[in-house]
Amino acid sequence: MKEVLIATNNKGKRKDFEALFHPLGINVLTLQDVEKTIDVEETGATFEENAILKAETVANLLGKTVIADDSGLEIDALNGAPGVYSARYAGIECDDEKNIDKALEELRGVPSDKRTARFRCVLAVAGPKMETTVFSGSCEGLITEERKGTNGFGYDPVFYVPSKDRTMAELTAEEKSKISHRGAALKKLQAELSTMIQKVGEQIEDNCTE
Template identity: 45%
Template sequence: MKKLILASNNKKKIKEMKEILKDLDIEVMSLENENIDIDVVEDGNTFEENAKKKAKEIYEYVIERGDKDFIVLADDSGLAVEYLNGEPGIYSARYAGEHGNDAKNNEKLLENLRGVEATDRTAKFICQLAMFTDQGEYFKVTGEVEGRIIEELHGEGGFGYDPLFFYEPLDKTFGELTSEEKNHISHRGVALKEFKKVISELL
């Protein structure tokens, strides 16, 4: 069976992706599953540059060790707030300075939007997927979902900015959604559904 290597060390992100991809006839593996201890420096200027760099470095490593019959998939995601000119954008995971500190990142976002009217708090989550096949073919997919940033955290689910991202159609924040609800409508869910079409043609 062909394997799909997720070029990420983010356990919550990997869990989401595995859930969404579970109906594909492919073995989904994390870097940890594959004993790959590589932390790719995300120094690109766009989500695509970062995602492509992550996918390419892992692809090159796996090719070098002699693997065959695999696909490498990387994801770079973030939140873009219109009022803040697209911030935090590609710096979403390290907005407050420390990589992956959700509490501090949310705190900084709320501080930067203090006093801003609800109508000006529109935002979107963006997920950029980049993929390399074992033949070196490159594919990319983007998924987006629109919402707005509320003034305080709501919900214990999800991760990152989920408890602040209010999704109007369901009248809930991403932090209040079940994993099934979130995977159905989220930026990552949207991108992975498109990606599944691409991968199905490769299997």
């Protein structure tokens, strides 16, 4: 089984990537599987800037091809917030629950048809002697007034998907991978996926814990 290194320490994102890559026979590694401690400060103003920053920084540090993603929630009634600050919306030390609480509080009194939102994901593939490539995807939905479901992570419990008549947190991992923003980004990578995965596997194999 080949392996792919995803530049993240997020366990929820790892599960999402595993759901997407395992059917292709690809084992997912994250920065938690690398002996070096790598923490890339996300200073970009957009998802694109942050994804490229993470991918290129980790690729340069490890000398390997790396896939990095930056993703988050955009709520129209909040002028696109939390956006790139999705993971730290309620503060740097806050968690998913507090982030959700803040979003729901700021949406208090906003009618359901005005609670439109989308998850956005940008994937950046970077490595030695290769031009960084970017793929993006999104998933449209509505923000509910209360949490529903126990699957997923982040804002999934309050992100309602009309086509499924359920929140993201009520979907199975397989169902989510088919309609998620991350899945959409990977579908755009589809035409080049086999070639890129081969390169990733060749460069990371037997070197993932250097």
